[in-house]
Amino acid sequence: MSRVRLHDKEFEPYISERDVAAAIDKVAADLNRDFAGKRPVLIGVLNGAFFFAAELVKRLTIECEVTFVKVASYHGTRSSGKVSDLIGLSERIEGRHVIVLEDIVDTGGTVRHIMDALRDHHPASVRIAALLFKPEAYKQDIRIDHVALEIPNAFVVGSGLDHDGLGRNLPGIYTITAS
């Protein structure tokens, strides 16, 4: 891994592809244990969670369904703090066990919005699984049940995460340099 430039910003290698994979292995093992026989519905939050969702579900040995929703986009390197409605939730999730898949939980505004929106659909249970979690930035009291990797409060890209559209394809995780 070496430094990459995306638009006007430079990013340096932070977590290797191998370490990301090992962290996802652990989340998958926990879900295989906790949801055996429950046929959960996994809901990936687009765009960023496409990578986590794909990597996670190929490790799941339990029966499960997979779908995606979209919420407001993230502009630049700071959370906008605003989210719109859940778009694309066509599955019936009433009475189902739901696992929300997030690429990264930062302030938790997105998680709060999704939890509020899902409650109206009366699922049997809702858990949250995140590829990355920034505990120092988190402002909600909602538990993030399954965290692959905890990171400090810095802007990162790679493994599905972008900087203004670029960088989602980078394997591993890169963090913004001070420059």
Ligand code: 5GP
């Ligand atoms: P929150 O609502 O938790 O503040 O932010 C969640 C969303 O903000 C994520 O789904 C992601 O789109 C974006 N986000 C937060 N932190 C980062 C980051 O470090 N890098 C990137 N690329 N996106 C981030």
